[in-house]
Amino acid sequence: MQHAQDPALFRSQLRQWLLDNCPEQMRDGQNTEDTICWGGAGWVFSSPAQQQWLERAAAVGLTVPTWPVEYGGAGLDRAREKIFYEEMARINARLPLQSFGIWMLGPALLHFGSHAQKLHYLPPIARGDIRWCQGYSEPGAGSDLANVQTHAEDCGDHWQVTGQKIWTSYADKADWIFALVRTDRAAPKHRGISFVLIDMNQPGVTTRPIKLISGASPFCETFFDGAKVPKAQIVGEENRGWDVAKYLLTHERQMISGGGQGLQGGRALGAILADTAGPEGRIDPMLRADALRLEVDTLATGMTLERYKDISESGAEVGDASAMLKYMGTELNKRRHELLMTAGGLDALDWDGAMGSAPADWLRTKANSIEGGTSEIMLGIISRRVLGLGGQS
Amino acid sequence: MTQPMIKLVHSEDETMLADAARGFLDGAAPVSHLRGLRDAGRSHDPDLWGEMARMGWAGVLVPETHGGADMGHAAAGILAAQMGQTLAVSPFLSTAVMAATALRQVADGRTDQALRQIAAGQRTYxxxxxxxxxxxxxxxxxxxxxxxxxxxxxxxxxxxxxxxxxxxxxxxxxxxxxxxxxxxxxxxxxxxxxxxxxxxxxxxxxxxxxxxxxxxxxxxxxADQVLRPAILAGQAALAAEMTGLVAGAFGMTVGYLNERKQFGVTIGQFQALQHRAAHLWCEQEVTAAAVLNAGRQMDAAPQDAALAVSIAKARATATAILAVSEGVQMHGGIGMTDAFDMGLFMKRARVCAEWLGDYSYHAEIIGNIRGI
Structure with a gap:
């Protein structure tokens, strides 16, 4: 399918294409960890419809609508990207594919990768063939990320990587990992890091899930014991991986700020409050006040995300402002889930009880303001780099 | 329902308008101008308003056929924000924004003369x-x-x-x-x-x-045909003025953090203050997006702009109150003195918070539209 350039024409074509191609079962707006299609070599589709939807969308580049066509995308500009999401929302369509490859590695490769790397790595991400995970944090490198110690030893045409990563989301389900490794131990800490791509299907890589307070284990420990990494698998220059890492982080932060799915995902607050009404239809005034404040801030934060997309489309660097989007978006998401738990009351106190996954979802949100840089790190970035406040932090 | 694509960035023309307004106001209406009027017991400066009218500000929402510049609500917001930044005193909101919007709703020619006089700066409302x-x-x-x-x-x-x-x-x-x-x-x-x-x-x-x-x-x-559009326009422009006020107060505060020394270092080096300032900046950014969106909605489809306008005014109210409270606190004792400008920002913020609906008023409208 050739996507029309003209926005109005594109909209009508897309609308028809969605009606023809988005399976009925994929029009329920579901976007939970269980219903998302993550893809990957070992992916087991939850239904034939899920597989069909992925394959049809990938065939026309709509798993990654803004990526160039030659790398598996649809080459949409911002106006048509907006239309795409509007039309998807109109029929309540699930996203055909979500992944760290799409959100994080893809943008970094598009910016720093060679043409050969883009051709090699991006289409399998767009098709959902390869699932990626992120090897950033280490036991001794959390907020101080540049302190990574995982070491890459130079063996001529390849490196041997040894060390430990932690909080690697879905590492146990991933095929490849993009990782920060130390290629120069003598250099200042920011200047001895390289950004490399590692095939996890080799003896030198093992993973171990970590059980979290939510009961789930989305995060893992990942161990490297002499894992082999051909030198062609470096993104950007050797010892300049910190630049790639930071660039990728701005995308990760934007992704986390919107909860990956836009801030208004899930049930409307009005419907949730209505369920709490007492016999006379009375809704707790404190709860309603909290809900109204949350709605105001959610709608305004959504506009802020749109504004920053418009800014970056106009060619300006969003850069450090992504710290603001991440901070505001995640604190908002935590508020939303606190409110949902209060609205759920006694019904929300059981695992898979009347409120379903509400307790696990609520607990999961507590990581939002930690992962991808804590709220405090975000505020530090803003005060130092946006406001120019001197000294420590 | 295909809506025109709303872009939440300023166009080149809008940036030029803002820069020109800033340049003029820094010379003609810095905060000291308000202070001077206050100390002289005056609440209006006809000469300043005359100059604004000559630049087309009084006719910002008056049709060109009536001598106006007809620049639209987003542009009116840009002017209001620039005025807010130095607390410039003028009848801009009541005359150029609200009255002009009300009078424009009357189609039978009775208000033609009034609109002309507004644009010329010869009549205030x-x-x-x-x-x-x-x-x-x-x-x-x-x-x-x-x-x-x-x-x-x-x-x-x-x-x-x-x-x-x-x-x-x-x-x-x-x-x-x-x-x-x-x-x-x-x-x-x-x-x-x-x-x-x-x-x-x-x-x-x-x-x-x-x-x-x-x-x-x-x-x-x-009232629903004449006053309602005028109130919406006023709320959008007032919210914009408040973002300017926030920018003014915040600029002073960040400047002070970088200059004031205690314990041998500038107080901006203390993380406790850095994080408060950074949080305030984040709130300011979110509010700025809501305000720009409201101006764009008013220009695109004013009959459907109620939600956008109320989000803008609610956010502007909360952010302005935070900005001036933090502004005084981070300045310490000097922030409490009449000789220092932060108090003027605080008092204007309080008036703006109430005028045309406080946070609760607008939250209620948002709740009704959003089914909460």
Whole structure:
């Protein structure tokens, strides 16, 4: 399918294409960890419809609508990207594919990768063939990320990587990992890091899930014991991986700020409050006040995300402002889930009880303001780099 | 329903407008100008308004056929924000934004002359809406009784912004047929104006209408057709003014953090203050997006802009109160002194917070639209 350039024409074509191609079962707006299609070599589709939807969308580049066509995308500009999401929302369509490859590695490769790397790595991400995970944090490198110690030893045409990563989301389900490794131990800490791509299907890589307070284990420990990494698998220059890492982080932060799915995902607050009404239809005034404040801030934060997309489309660097989007978006998401738990009351106190996954979802949100840089790190970035406040932090 | 794509960035023209406004206001209306007026017991500077009119600001929403610049609501917001940044005193909101919007709704030519005079800076307006402690345009005891071919108005209005000095008053009144708006000369027989000593040193008045005679021509139209669009326009522009106010207060605060030394270092090096300042900046950014969105919605489809406008005014209210509270706190003792400007920002923020609806008023509108 050739996507029309003209926005109005594109909209009508897309609308028809969605009606023809988005399976009925994929029009329920579901976007939970269980219903998302993550893809990957070992992916087991939850239904034939899920597989069909992925394959049809990938065939026309709509798993990654803004990526160039030659790398598996649809080459949409911002106006048509907006239309795409509007039309998807109109029929309540699930996203055909979500992944760290799409959100994080893809943008970094598009910016720093060679043409050969883009051709090699991006289409399998767009098709959902390869699932990626992120090897950033280490036991001794959390907020101080540049302190990574995982070491890459130079063996001529390849490196041997040894060390430990932690909080690697879905590492146990991933095929490849993009990782920060130390290629120069003598250099200042920011200047001895390289950004490399590692095939996890080799003896030198093992993973171990970590059980979290939510009961789930989305995060893992990942161990490297002499894992082999051909030198062609470096993104950007050797010892300049910190630049790639930071660039990728701005995308990760934007992704986390919107909860990956836009801030208004899930049930409307009005419907949730209505369920709490007492016999006379009375809704707790404190709860309603909290809900109204949350709605105001959610709608305004959504506009802020749109504004920053418009800014970056106009060619300006969003850069450090992504710290603001991440901070505001995640604190908002935590508020939303606190409110949902209060609205759920006694019904929300059981695992898979009347409120379903509400307790696990609520607990999961507590990581939002930690992962991808804590709220405090975000505020530090803003005060130092946006406001120019001197000294420590 | 295909909506025009709304872009939440300023165009080149808009950036130039903002820069030009900033340049003019830094020279003609820095904060010290407000302070000077206040100390002289004045609440209006006709010369300043005349200059603004010459630059097209008074006619920002007046059609070009009537001598206006017709730049739209987003542009009006840009001007309001620049004025807010240095607390510039002018009848911009009541005359150029609200009255012009109200008068534009009247299609039969009766208001052509009034619009021309607004654009030329020769006529100022005040809107007489409030009667109680809180903004509530649905509450109106001031009544207009039919008498011959005209009406007789009786009642009181409070907190009429620019009401003591405006040339004319747009007053909401209750009739047997519902709420309407009259356009009256402020000096009409039976109108008594009492200037209030407002904390922000601006013109606001309580006005009594004691059997004021109005003709059928003085009746502009129904409140929902004339006043409602004017209020929306005013709320959007006021929210924009408040983002300017926030930027002004925040700029002073960050400057002070980088300059004031305690314990041998600038206080901006203390993480406790850094994080508070950074949080405030984040709130400011979110509010700025909501305000720009409101201006764009007003220009694209004003009849559908209520949600956007209320989000903007609610956010602006909360952010302004935070910015001036943090501003005083982070300045410490000096922030409490009259000689320092932060207090002027705080007092203006309080007035803006109430004018045309406080946080709760707008949250209620948002809740109704969003089913909460």
């Amino acid at each position: 005040a809107l007489a809406i409030d009667e109680g402690r809180k903004f509530d345009p649905g509450r109106c005891d001031l009544h207009a009784v039919r008498e011959g071919n005209g009406y007789r108005l009786s009642g009181r209005k409070g907190f009429v912004v620019d009401g003591a000095l405006a040339d004319r008053v747009l007053v909401q009144a209750r009739t047997d047929d519902g709420l309407v708006v009259f356009d009256l000369p402020a000096g009409a027989e039976g109108i008594e104006r009492r200037a209030r000593a407002a904390i922000d040193s601006r013109d606001s008045a309580d006005i009594t209408f004691d059997g004021v005679v109005a003709t059928g021509d003085d009746l502009l139209g129904r």
